[in-house]
Amino acid sequence: MSSLSRFALIRNGESLKTSRIPEVPISDFRADILKMISSGKRLCALILNEKEKKPAKLLSVLSDDAEGKLYLNSSEPVSSYPALTPDLPQAHLFEREIYENSGIVPEGHPWLKPVRRKPADQAVFFKEEGEEIHEVAVGPIHAGIIEPGHFRFQCHGEKIHHLEIQLGYQHRGAEALLQKPNRFSLSIAESICGDSAIAHGWAHCQALEALQGIRPTLKAESLRAILLETERLANHIGDLGAISGDIGYLPASAYFGRLRGDFLNLLMLISGNRYGKGFLELGGAAFDIPPQMRSQAIETLQRAKRHLTEIGEMFFGESSVISRLEETGLISQKVCADLGLVGVAARASGKDLDVRQDHPCGLFRFRYIPTVKLTSGDVFARAMIRFLESQRSLDFLSAVLDSLPEGDLTVPRGKILEERLSVSLIEGWRGEVCHIAFSNAEGKLSGYKVIDPSFHNWMAVAISVRQGEISDFPLCNKSFNLSYAGHDL
């Protein structure tokens, strides 16, 4: 029997009957996953299948990025099992999460620590011993206006040997709130991670729409795509400004910072909120873009494109900037694949993962945004990806705004169909935002899982600073700019 037949197939934004997901003994579950990974698939999710009490079933979602397919399988109920992490490093945080949420023990997991639910200060940290080795502890409160998290460095002089990142301070119980059937859940989804309100909000809408068997109009899908790309622009350009600031290149920091505001203001023009909160609606969108606003937006975008090019050329044309960014915070292509990185971080390390290209949904099924890939895996690559992607998004926005389809803003909501599971992927500006929703026999929402791209990528921050100087840490961290709240939920 081929391994593919032991998986259920689904595409992004679709739902399937939960009974169609094959349930196999844990040994087969493990072996099948490993086989699929060796044939180029990627671990999109490894979670508890609904119940958070042991014994429970595990559920995996594997992504075939080349074919645009998602493969699901489930294990029989287990209380413990041989951990996947030693064979599959990208499972490391998923298995810690399973252990924390249910008590199911992934035996042989190399570093079975709490993820977010236990107070982080009770965690144990790896400690390096030796002459002249010293420890630097930073956080939870950091020096800037930034979310809390704890960073523990093992250093030899200025050189970082090891960094361990312990999060959980931001744990607000967002996922638990989403698990309860609640028609206000969209306002929670929009606040999972405030800079990705559209990405998480859309992923949430799409997950529920799939469970209800409804699909928004092309009009609403176009509007959603416009907001998503505007959100990407605001964040990418803001990050370029923050990177400029971290290396002390203040003109670029000021100009990028100002330019970022143009996109937040564009979001406000359309939705009334600088982060697009309140724009999405289950079944569509709450706001249209009337013709006059459209021409105003196109004008803003054209001006922004000119400014972006000018500031970008100034920034990347400076040899001292390039020498500061190049070969700092390296993530090799192998580490990228091993850790299962997603989004900007993956594309900067030679992996052209992009949900908009690999698992297109909504308008992206009809309008293609060329994916940008670089191979050097350093801060330079992560900055350059943002610059290039911003230009692609600007072109996309101008084209879509120019030919916005006619149609209704929303379609009527349906009833949640019984015993189904939906997988919803959206390429947020950081990377793949994944929401998984379960319904029960009564047609009620019975489970909900959120995976922010940061969940896949935090380990990369720790790896990227190894053997570097501790003074490079802020720059490396900024080049990823991961979400604490998105991780802690």
Place this chain on the structure above:
Amino acid sequence: MIEIIKNRLKQGYRTSNFPNEKPELPERFRGRPALNQDLCASGCADCLSACPTQALTKSPDPEGKTLSLDMGRCLFCGECAKSCPDGAIVFTRDHRLAANKREDLLIQSQEVKLAASLKEEMRRLFGRSLKLRQVSAGGCSACEAELTALNNVVFDLGRFGIQFVASPRHADGLVITGPVTKHMKEALQLAYQAVPEPKIVIAVGACALSGGPFMDSTEQLGGANAIVPVDLYIPGCPPHPLTILDGLLRLLGRLEDKMETVK
């Protein structure tokens, strides 16, 4: 170098003329809500069930003011205004929202009691130089991003003598965002204790005011004033940078329009 100078000339002068000029916010911007009790006659409760955070309450009142909106809970999503068949709730384009007391955020009409300035001694100390330490205690990064935006060239917080500093020991007060998660409670208390007296606390955003969208979660404590005394409440999800700036300047007694009640 020549590129920097060329860009500098092209960029021009970008700092807004706030507070000397009234800000122009777009038509769809949802600022200070205004209630018209006279229009709320039909006796329905559609707005109550449309609100995601139970910000609206309705109670029988002899004066007829039965509908109240708590801006501390409000996400400014506009669902209540959309649901009202009588147009009794509208979101104005007024960005001014900040108040000194939690109860001042409860509005029943077109009026709101805006924040008053600090007492004279505090104003003498902080009026022209205020150093703040920001603590995110479960904030989703939207409020944090708007606080960061205050430092950009457009809002340019520094021109008012207000600055964010790295250590609470260098600070005159805290700016708190987020509903205060259980896991951040201790860190927040320590940061508060580390700020030298006299000190002020500013809570920013629906989460820090009431728990916001997370108010039903047992993992959070329902906002900053559950842990520390708050001197200034700035509503919003997130508040517009001008809303924050307006609140800060009001607290320091530095705004021209001194009236505390606006129509």
